[in-house]
Amino acid sequence: MNTLSVRKLEKTDTEALLTFEIRNREWFESQIDARAPSFYSLQGVTDHIECYLSGFATGTWHPFVIEDAIEGIVGRANLKDINSPKGCAEVGYRVDQRFCGQGLATLALKHLIQEAQTHWNLTQLVAHVYKNNIGSRKVLERCGFLIEHESWIDNTKDECRLILSI
Structure with a gap:
C-alpha cells in the first residue's frame, strides 16, 4: 500500500470523488443505502460537496477523504x-472495495474520533450499521463502539446503533 492521508473534503475533489463513487457504486449499495441516480454526475457531486462544505461552515458536518498517493481518493469519512x-x-x-481489509476504515474512524475530540470537543459518537455489514461492525467495535442493546434485539430493524463515549 502507498502513503495514505486523511484530509478535509475540498471543492477541487469533484472529479476524483465522482470516479471513486462510480467505481464503488455497486459495492456501496450492497452495504449501505443507495444514493439518488442524479448524484452520479459532475453536477451531482459538485452539489454534494457544496452541501457538505456548507455544513462544515455551520458546524453540522466535517467531511474527509482518504487519499492514496497513487490511487487518489480511496475512502471517505x-x-x-x-x-x-x-x-x-x-x-x-x-472505503474503496479494492482497499477493504487493509485498515482504511479503522484509520478513518480513528481520525473521526480524534477530530470529534480535538476540533469539536464532542463526548459521544453514534454509528448506524446494517446487521449484515459485519466488516463495518467489527471496525466500530475495534475502535471502542458498543452495540446499543435495544437496537440489536429488535428483529424488525435491518440496522443496529453503536455508541462510543469519548
Whole structure:
C-alpha cells in the first residue's frame, strides 16, 4: 500500500470523488443505502460537496477523504449531524472495495474520533450499521463502539446503533 492521508473534503475533489463513487457504486449499495441516480454526475457531486462544505461552515458536518498517493481518493469519512451543545455526532465512512481489509476504515474512524475530540470537543459518537455489514461492525467495535442493546434485539430493524463515549 502507498502513503495514505486523511484530509478535509475540498471543492477541487469533484472529479476524483465522482470516479471513486462510480467505481464503488455497486459495492456501496450492497452495504449501505443507495444514493439518488442524479448524484452520479459532475453536477451531482459538485452539489454534494457544496452541501457538505456548507455544513462544515455551520458546524453540522466535517467531511474527509482518504487519499492514496497513487490511487487518489480511496475512502471517505464524515462527522455528521454534529450537535456541539449536546456533545454528539454521527460517524459514517466508506472505503474503496479494492482497499477493504487493509485498515482504511479503522484509520478513518480513528481520525473521526480524534477530530470529534480535538476540533469539536464532542463526548459521544453514534454509528448506524446494517446487521449484515459485519466488516463495518467489527471496525466500530475495534475502535471502542458498543452495540446499543435495544437496537440489536429488535428483529424488525435491518440496522443496529453503536455508541462510543469519548
